[in-house]
Amino acid sequence: MDQQTWFIIALGIYLLAMIYIGWSGWRKTAEYDEYMIGGRGLHPFVAALSAGASDMSGWLLMGLPGAIYLSGLNQTWIAIGLVIGAWLNWKFTAPRLRSYTKIAHNSITVPSFLENRLHDRTKILRVAAGLIILLFFTFYVSSGMVAGGRYWESTFGGNYHVGMLLVAAITVAYTLFGGFLAVSYTDTVQGVIMFIALAAVPVAGLIYLVNHGNSVADIFSFAANNPYPGSDGKPVEGYFNMFSGTSALAIIGLLGWGLGYFGQPHIIVRFMALRSSKDATEGRRWGIGWQFLCMLGAVIVALTSTVFFATNPNANVTDAESYETIFLDMTRILFHPLIAGLILTAVLAAIMSTISSQLLVSSSALIEDLFKATVNKSLRPKTYMTLSRVAVALIAIIAALIAANPNSSILNLVGFAWAGFGAAFGPVLLASLYWKRLNATGAAAGMITGAIVSFAWGMSPLTDTIYEIVPGFAAATVVMIAVTLATAKPSGEIVDQFERAVVAARD
Structure with missing residues (x-):
């Protein structure tokens, strides 16, 4: 069999497994709150990996x-910031949010x-x-569809738009019917697949390069002295220096x-769904270790790819502009087609x-x-479940229209949405959990300020100076505190509820 046939077999196995999990979730989802939050019975391992x-995601x-391939290790500051932020989020947000909600x-x-x-x-x-949520998630969902289209191009040599629509259709199908449980269980399986893939590919790449006459020292110094595809024929200066070419503001x-972690609704909802506040500790250990x-x-x-593609004349990068397919291309070349196909499902899993x-x-x-809060809150739970499924389809269609441009950068789309959520919800959620003086007026002012500043900054040239989440988060915090202190104190009932939530988070 040729390579494409093996890839199709691997893809078919994966997609059938996802559809089965979605069907299983559908069988267990009878009530509206189960569809939306799984009945608050999520195991910490499932919560962490999902x-x-x-x-x-595909990021x-x-x-x-x-x-990193294009610019060097100065891009790893993102990863460092994310690990720190995720740890803090699990430590300080998860237990109290579980009890307070x-x-x-x-x-x-x-x-x-x-x-x-x-x-x-x-x-x-x-x-x-x-x-x-609707505004920024539309951009976020579209980034996943862009990644799906590129996955299809690199893996199957197919049409970008066909791949984008196929990935979107399968994902919408199991989300539509299975709800939160299906999403959480498929995410857990997908998290395991991602872990295996990110262990196998770099190890295989290193073994390949060593077997072709490169020492480990050669591999990790190559980019400092040699041009490679994407560097305009010149070595990237200070490739292995995390501070090279990066200003303090950029860092x-x-x-x-x-x-951003403190304000991501799709992550925070896992905290709400935990079995108890105590599960946050175990969840943090699983989640941060995996990440x-x-x-x-x-x-x-x-x-390793900097050496691999420069010294292997038969190796080509599918995405020769932003080089976001190097993982896919290395996998396709290094492994037997069936194994490569199974590993490549990790990208599809992430997406x-x-x-x-x-x-x-x-x-x-x-x-x-x-709808429920402003139009009609007296419908039957099953009706709301049906409306939620319709909403899933509508939002997917809008995101697909945005993703129709194959030149969209995955990292840029993710960064824009991530900043919007972090700036809008992060300060308000933290204050809700730890500041009893907070009132509704201050929270609304801070949330709206964070969203506007982040959106405007991200759409302007200022985003090249400093990532928009920083000014957005800061502006939201200042406005929230100022407006809260300038307006009426919360009622005794609100304060009493706050104190009960604090005690419950410790139990």
């Missing part, structure tokens, strides 16, 4: 290696939690939060990616896990936080 897989296997009228989304936590009767908080901006090892693998893939989580949260924003 959060990690939905977080990393980990495509965007990060491509960025249960106490705050069993809130099952970020917007509903903010409304119930601050007793906002105006609906401003919930509606604004829902609109922000702050790259580390600032870690701030660190996967990122290390991605960095080694980028480093689909993120799209599915984001579609589910987006549909909850549209139905739970906009």
